[in-house]
Amino acid sequence: MSSSVVRRIRILNLTRKPKPDSNISIALLHTTVPSPPPDLSNPTPLDPLISDAVSILTHHRSKSRWSTLRSLHPSGFTPTQFSEITLRLRNNPHLSLRFFLFTRRYSLCPHDISSCSTLVHILARSRLKSHARDAIRLALRLADEETETERVSKVFRSLIKSYNRCGSAPFVFDLLIKSCLDSKEIDGAVMVMKKLRTKGINLQISTCNALISEVSRRRGASNGYKLYREVFCLDDIKVDVTEKFVVRIKPNVNTFNLMMVSFYREGETENVERIWREMEEEVGCFPNAYSYSVLMETYCARGMMSEAEKTWEEMKLKGVDHDVVAYNTMIGGLCSNLEVTKAKELFREMGLKGIKCTSLTYQHLVKGYCKAGDVDSAMVVYRDMKRKGFEAEGLTVEALVEGLCDSDKHRALEAAEIVKDAVRESEFYPSRKCYELLITRLCEEGKMERALNIQAEMVGRGFKPSQETYKAFIDGYGTVGDEETSALLAIEMAESLKLRAGEEEV
Incomplete structure (x- = not known):
């Protein structure tokens, strides 16, 4: 009876499908089955130098361990020895990092990609992300391949090879991609993404967004959009057999926001609306206040204020609060389209709701009134x-100067004072147009001394x-009434024009 039960249990275990685990995707990247991690609780290293170093690092006081290491091992460590020592310190990542910095400071180890990879894994599994990214960037510099993609590929293979032995965390590959982006190695980052995706390994959504954003910024919004469709498998691209074990990552609202901003900056406003529609079609993804602001800014830039106002009202219906960015967007759009009265009403509404204005709010209104x-x-x-x-930016100051100079109330001196204050307080640098407008209006008003001062500053x-x-x-x-000076200046102008003509011929 009992033996029959045992046989049935064995048959059941043999026919039962294995449960997917967190290591399956990583294991599939290997051509061979990875060896199990060493028993670090009871290490038996072949090299006595390794056990000596581990003992010194773990049992000596912080002030004496480094001097002891230098005296006992003046010739330092090989990259392999460093990796073995660091592996046995992996439960103390801060000590591992200090050991690495120590070997770098005193040139006690000729670090290579392999030793850096070990450190990267240990730092990553302990969530020391910034230090891990520093180590990845060093590994990328140590890679002696000719092309960017080859360098990144070499580091990627090293991280894969040492992944299981170091007991690493999957987001170490996110750190690799972000480090590539820090180093402007976009092709390498895209290559890593593709290799992981074909094996069904998901990146973090923040990494996907960073990659799409960098490609959009450096290679255009259209290329960023193509990468977006590839990252999120939107064109029926086949994935490896691990697909049944993988939960597909989906774009979030930040993904769509960054693509809308990229298209808006390039003036492709129709594509902004297309991305908006795709966001609405994405299940579980809802526009936030920033999404609405980008769409309203798009309508305002095209002079479609009625559409912008409809979007503003839609925010209310959907329960999305109008934040300061939304208010600034609408106020700026209304001012640009000469609807300053409506802009002023929104400005008052901000105050009633307790939303603090920013410098941009005021600058929109100043330029709108001008x-x-x-x-x-x-x-x-x-x-x-x-x-x-608040300090005004250059375009706002120049708009105000132009408004004062073009008014019928002889306000050139007032405009000159505004420029003087802006130069002193906010390092404002007037343009040639601003200087010439001030000089012209001051001369028309007979303020010759002040005009001369402005002209001297202009030359400076x-x-x-x-x-x-x-x-x-x-x-x-x-x-x-100073005809003599007027005549002398006329002669000087003629000579100056002849001199410039001669310089242009040369």
Whole structure:
């Protein structure tokens, strides 16, 4: 009876399908079955140097262990010895890292890709990610291959080879890809992603997004989009037999946001709307406030304010709170399209809701009022902005200067003071256009001394006087009755023009 039960249990165990485990995907990367990790609790290394070093590192006090190591082992360690020592210290990753830095500082080990890989695994399994990435970058530099892809491939193979023995964590490959991106080795990062994907090994979503973002930024939004479809297997690309054990990773809202921003920056606003539709079709992925802001910014840039306002209202219906980015987006769009009154209403609404304005909020309003020809309101907002401790960017200052100079109230001196304060307080560097506009208006108003000061500053910034600048001074001195200076400047202008013509011929 009992033997019959045993036989049935054995038959059941033989026919039962094995459960997938966390190591199956990694094991499939090997052409041979990996050897089990050593018994590190009771190590029996063949090399006595290894056991001596481990004993010194684990039992000596921190102040004496390093001097003892140097005195007992002045010739240092081979990369293999370093790896074996570090493996036996893997439960103390900080000590492993200090040992590595010690060997680097005193040139006690000619580290290679293999020794770096061991350290990377030990640091990764203990979540010391930044130090692990430093070690990966060193390994990439030590790889002596000619091409970027070959260097990355060599490091990748080394990490695969030592993965199981070091008891590593799967996201070590995420760290490799991110380190490649840090080193601008995009082709290598894409290569690692493809190799992992064909084996059904998922990267973290943050790694996928970082890879797509970097490709979009450096090689264009269209290439970033192609990579997105490949990363998330959206074109029926076949995967290895491990597919049945793998839960497919899905894009999240940040994936779609970064692609929308990439297309928007390149002016491909139609593609922004296409990405938006794909996001709505993705199960379990919902737009956030930033997603709506990007879409509204797209509509505003195309002058489609009614669509932008519909999107604004949709946020309310979907229960997505309007944050400061959304308000700034709409206020900027309304100001750019000369709907400053609506922008001011949203500005007041921000205050009522307790949402703090940013420098960008004020700058949108200043430029909007200037564009609408209401320079008095622009000055009110600008002064309020200064009281709140915000600094205006160059384009905002120049818009205000242009608004003041083009007004009918002879406000060139006021504009000159704004430029002076901006240069002193925020290192503002006026453009040639800004300088010439100030000089022209000051000369028209007969403020010749101040115009001369502006012109001297302009020359100090490397801008040579143009024909327009000469004409402004000639007319200005003529207006105040100084005909002699006006005539001298006319002669100087003619000589300057001849000299420049001669330089252009040469």
